[in-house]
Amino acid sequence: MTQVFYSSTLFGTMTLAAAMDAGRFGPHDGRRVLLVSNNAAIPEVTPSLDEAPGFAALRPRFDEVWSWNDIVAPLHPSDWKARVIEVPMLERLLRSHLSLGEGAGELVLESVAVPPARTVAALIRDCPITVYSDGLMSYGPTRDPLPLEISGRITRLLHLDLLPGLTPLLLREVGVAPDPLPDAAFRRVLEDMPAVEGLYGEAVILGQYLSALDIVTAEEEAELHAGMLRALAARGHRSVLFKPHPAAGGGHARLLRGVARELGVDLCVAGDAVPAEVCFLALRPELVVGCFSTALMTAHRLFGIPIATMGCDVVLERLAPYENSNRVPVTIVDATVPRLAPDGSIAEPPEADLRALVEAVGFCMQSEHYPALREAAARYIETHGPQARYFKNRRLASVGLVPAPEPARPRPLSRLRRALSR
Template sequence: MTQVFYSSTLFGAMTLAAAMDAGRFGPHTGRRILLVSGNAAIPEITPSLEAAGFASLRPRFDEVWSWNDIVAPLHPSDWKARVIEVPMLGRLLRSHLSLDDGPAELVMESIAVPPARTIAALIRDCPITVYSDGLMSYGPTRDPLPLEISGRITRLLHLDLVPELTPLLLREVGVAPDPLPDAAFRGVLDEMPAPDGLSGEAVILGQYLSALEIVTPEEEAELHSGMLRALAARGHRKVLFKPHPAAGRRHAQQLRQVAGQLGVELSVAGETVPAEICFQALRPELVVGCFSTALMTAHRLFGVPIATMGCDLVLERLAPYENSNRVPVTIVDATVPRLAADGSLGAPPEVDLPALVEAVGFCMQSEAYPELREVAARHIETHGAQARYFKNRRLASVGLVPAPEPPKGRALTRLRRALTR
């Protein structure tokens, strides 16, 4: 029996390893093939999944193939086979991987978008397991899936980062979520060696918000600087910065200048070092970030205090409303203490988190989740149209609030133009 796994991040590969150790894929009696891809804007200069840290995971797989090499020189996030090419390219891929008649199981992340969606379309006639390694599992499926793919998905494996929530991902096609035990993921971390040079009593988690065009590079640099100033105001003099693997070195270089001005000793973790390894090695007094999944792993797996900064800016800027980052930032904003510029921590307002997330999910993908309309309407009626999480135009477009009447002057202008035409 051959199983084909796909991952684009080291954290994803760690999640797969935890699922294997927890027995979710049965005994290792057949071939296990791992397809890896680098989906950064310029993958050629971005550390690959197989960099430091993967060595301890490698024995779980019999073969490792690079999807980037298979589709080169095309970018894995952009390329997908045309319908007329699928049968031919599917045969070529199965031949390349020596799959004969096909695998017994295909295990994918981010199934709604390439390259996972592309691979699922090419490797056909087998059941699909979807796994999610972060907070996006609690949000709705990003894009509708063709029946040829959705009809093959049998389960959703996910880390139980927010126990009070049940994932929305793939709920619309009847896929049942299956949370992975925390102990299995911690066991994977125990196998991974901590690199030398990690130090800090507090940790800043970097993301790559400007690369996603959520904020400008200057605003992202100022967000990191604001986190460092707030930590300094709290009395922290040794801080570790954990940059996102896809963000490059620019953020760390900018933050070093600010640290020098504040008299803070700043250490920078390697791009390939998982944030969880930092938490395990340092047990910091505080971890601060915007809406990184690592905030939740720090608190859930290690009991480390966490704080957020910048969620209000991201919630304001996210566009379109269906942006798949909306639910992760909503969860963090609604549940994690907020770090102020003076270093103080403010508790978020009390909220019915399941109802809030389902209301936001309905507004994001109302046609896919019509059963959530009642929950969303009740939440809006009880708490009002919280501008932080909902936009009036969006609420009107899904029928939760009346559509505003256009100004009379504008209506008359349109009427005159119509009559003139």
């Protein structure tokens, strides 16, 4: 049997490795083929995950590695999908290209609701699908509805157990059971990754790519990183590691170096391809701060490192549309992670019923696909009120959790103007 795995990040491939080591894919009796995809905005100038230094430690788990970018070139993998009339032909071509014979025995995908993974699922057919999730997005609802041809084949959801006791919403609407991976398996994968020379820092700042997602402007994101650095300096940290997001480019690091010089802080910048968890393992920092990165949770869950967040309030206010798939991750971090203030102080967030909050937000995001959550969402709003931080009144009204506001009655002068215009 041939198992086909798809991954677009080194962290995702590490998650696959942990699942393999934990026996989730059975013995390595048949072929294991890995499709790697570089989904960066300009993949031609961004190294793919199989070019990252740490990939060599993961490579022996796979018999073959193929580039999805090469297969669909010159099209961008995140934009291209096969037209219905082309599927049978392209399926045969892909099957021949990967030497799948009569087909794959199992297909393993991340982010199945969107291309490239959704495109791969449409072309490698007639086999069961395992979905794996390597981050906080697994706790949110499925981003887009899936056709029955794909959803009917999904048998399980593998995910890191970042929040014990909280069950993922992802794929719950199609009856897929979540299967948490053991922490120990993922830690062993990390320990086998090659050490990175030259890293140092008493604290770590996690960069993201919020401006690339149009959540904030590039200037605001740079100021957010600068604010984190100033707060760490106020706490007495004189050396800080900045871990930029792989898709963010080098601009954030250049700007942050200037702020570090003004503050007298020794700033070390980790390479784009270095997983944040490898930094945690090597440095065991005193504090990790970020906005709503999944790595905040892995730092605390896997290594017991103190964590703090900054900027969630701005992101919650800016996220649009309400269904944005980042909403549940930022809600989770905002509701559970201590908050770092500009003066360096850290305050615990107000106590929250996390499961009820996530289900209420998830229902408001995708009410048509998660009708079973309506009662729980209504109960949460009744108990806690329509918290403006997490809910918008217009969205609550549109899904029927609060009464719709009455339309404003036109003033007499307005009626006169309309009559005159007629």
